[in-house]
Amino acid sequence: MSLARSPLISGLIVLLGFLSVASLVVGPAPVTVSGALKALVSDQGAASIVVREIRLPRTLLALLVGWVFGLSGAGLQGLLRNPLADTAVFGAPQAAALGAVLMIYFGLVGTLSWALPFAAIAGALLSIALVVAVAGRGATIVVLVLAGLAVGSLAGAGTSLAISLSPNPFAVTEIVFWLLGSFEDRSFVHVLLCAPFIVLASFLILSAGPGLRALALGEETAQSLGVDVPLLRGLIVAGAAIGTGASVAVAGSIGFVGLVVPHLVRPFVGYDPARTLVPAGLAGAALLLAADVAVRLIPSGAEVKIGVLTALLGVPFFLWVIARRRAELVETPA
């Protein structure tokens, strides 16, 4: 899938370029487009500090996290052959948050530590594995969603417990703000904390692409076509968990991006689950970056948390997909 052959991918890359510039420009300190670009490449005093130290890491984080959410959503939907699959539906962000919160609660680490992404990844991995194990193979989407809801609620309860039992008010504040999901006040340390995991997750999910195509015909047929289905499942589940965990570790809980974007790009790629992956990642990055610019533009005392915005947009979309596909959801095996 070369760039020249796919107008969708080149269009998304151009869009990402525009959004990235917007993200460098928009904020409390006024900077013009040319000023922001100049400040990025040469030392322009205060403008350079704002653009390079505050807005650039934030932009990169939104791109990375949006990309891996879009990719994970498309990968999981392809794996389970179901348009409602997403890490958020499996309770993975909540479980990742619990993993990280436990680290903070026990005072093991601050929010700037390598232990945080590892704990979050472990939480995400555990939740997806638990949902898949409980629901079983060939489970209907109803069972999957119910299992995901239960696992997510359990993780949420665990987090609430940690907050209510926390003897340290500073830890509580730290946990609560971090949980809401935001790219505010993030630095290059955050980018470095998540980037290696996101690269790894992308590699895992993208390498499963060709197999996903055959999986559209069901596990047995895919196997008969020479696809190693257990390996494929492992690649995508591990990729989605690592990507979600790393993202939650640096940006808190941001849901529903992965659910929404595959739907937006699928009609442009002939519904091919393999060709959905890269555009879904790019669209996820664009959506999250646009949302992050939007939260800076919404007039309010404190910045609206991006996790809140994506949930406000994503949940109605989720409901709309359910309503539209109601009839098939009853019997569709995942």
Next chain:
Amino acid sequence: MTRLEARSLTVELGTRLALDGISLSLEPGRFTVIVGPNGAGKTTLLRSLAGLAVPSRGEAVLNETSLAGMPAAVRARAIAYLPQGGGVAWPLPVESVVALGRLPHGEKPDRLPETGREAVADALRSVGLQDHARRPVTALSGGERARVQLARALATQAPVLLADEPVAALDPRYQLVVLDVLKARAREGATVVAVMHDLTLAARFADAIVLLHRGKVEAFGPPETVLTEERLAAIFGIRAQVVRQAGKLTVMAESPLPEAGQ
């Protein structure tokens, strides 16, 4: 020429013995039909012959090589498998679904070489779907979708074709069309094996019949030697007339027999 064999094949599903020491040799150039009552192990036998079910004892062997040790890609090029009622998850165009049959040859469905495109076009033509190539598969009727799946299996051009109830969802005309296609593949030299419930169609089209009962081969041979009135009574629990008319064997099921012990 590709010979597919089962050697003392035993498969356990949970605690149930699904196949109990089956030995068979399936000849190239022949259309073999597996019949048997529900739960006899027909699908398990077909899956084992496709290398998809793991035997607890014995092995499935393709040209003297055990399927268990065969690389998946080699096996996929040699054996095309058509599962029962396989659905397609996304509204993919019909030709893209059929093009998936080229995956074992390392051909990407969106960039097929000339040989692949010809194989897909031939397969679509043989099941009468050449005019539906660009339609989304989800917009087709159940029978049409079953033919798409068969076309996908044909497009692999594998020397072995295994089909699980390939005509179950089809109207009478397409049952005959599909069975003709399977028989033609056998005449071209392929080893073709299908699971079927319709004994009359099985008797009409099969070169050989495997009669399976409780995980064991009850009989294996030409239809007229396997499908006898006594066996149909003993194994299927039906009273049936087996008539030979104008060189064709016809099985007419008449009534169910009372179950043993009643």
